[in-house]
Amino acid sequence: MLVKAVVEILVVHEARAVDCRQVAGVEVVRESLAEVLRDAGHTVTTAADGTTALAALEQQDFAIVVTDLRMPGADGLVILRRVRELVAKKVEEKREAKQVGSSLAAELDVHAGGRTFAALARLGDDLRFVLIASRATVHRTEDAEVAVLVTPSAHPKCERCWHYRADVGADAAHPALCARCVSNLYGDGEIRRHA
Numbered sequence: 001m002l003v004k005a006v007v008e009i010l011v012v013h014e015a016r017a018v019d020c021r022q023v024a025g026v027e028v029v030r031e032s033l034a035e036v037l038r039d040a041g042h043t044v045t046t047a048a049d050g051t052t053a054l055a056a057l058e059q060q061d062f063a064i065v066v067t068d069l070r071m072p073g074a075d076g077l078v079i080l081r082r083v084r085e086l087v088a089k090k091v092e093e094k095r096e097a098k099q100v101g102s103s104l105a106a107e108l109d110v111h112a113g114g115r116t117f118a119a120l121a122r123l124g125d126d127l128r129f130v131l132i133a134s135r136a137t138v139h140r141t142e143d144a145e146v147a148v149l150v151t152p153s154a155h156p157k158c159e160r161c162w163h164y165r166a167d168v169g170a171d172a173a174h175p176a177l178c179a180r181c182v183s184n185l186y187g188d189g190e191i192r193r194h195a
């Protein structure tokens, strides 16, 4: 008798789009992939964004993670959770002081050394999606302490992804969109280095 091993799989596919058709499209991709894997006898958990994915990973071990995000390894996740907590605290301080409106209206400069720097730097541009900010830049420091600087973004807001980006309107044909959204909607799509 053939005994099939049940594999715990986490499927992460972000619904970043505000456009209904886009959200529906992303959901179809995620849910149909999950269905195929479930039909094959696997236990599947789905996540629509990096935050949900991290929460799922903190609760459970998955044998396989299928993702359109660049997620770090297990120790990287512990580091990332710590940095996220610190970022949330710093953003909240700025919100209370009425210096930033929302997390996405903020830009982050994270100063970190050693493994923390490596774990954050590895995420590249996806770091801003995981930390829920319009920009997240990691600076290498010799200091053991992680420091987070929160500043309000001076850029316009992209009406599709809600990130505040310098390149909103860079394409005259799409004055309300950032370059990444224009590329995702009308171009070849973003370049994925790890997925």
Ligand SMILES: [Zn+2]
Binding pocket: 158, 159, 160, 161, 162, 163, 177, 178, 179, 180, 181, 182
């Ligand atoms: Zn955008």
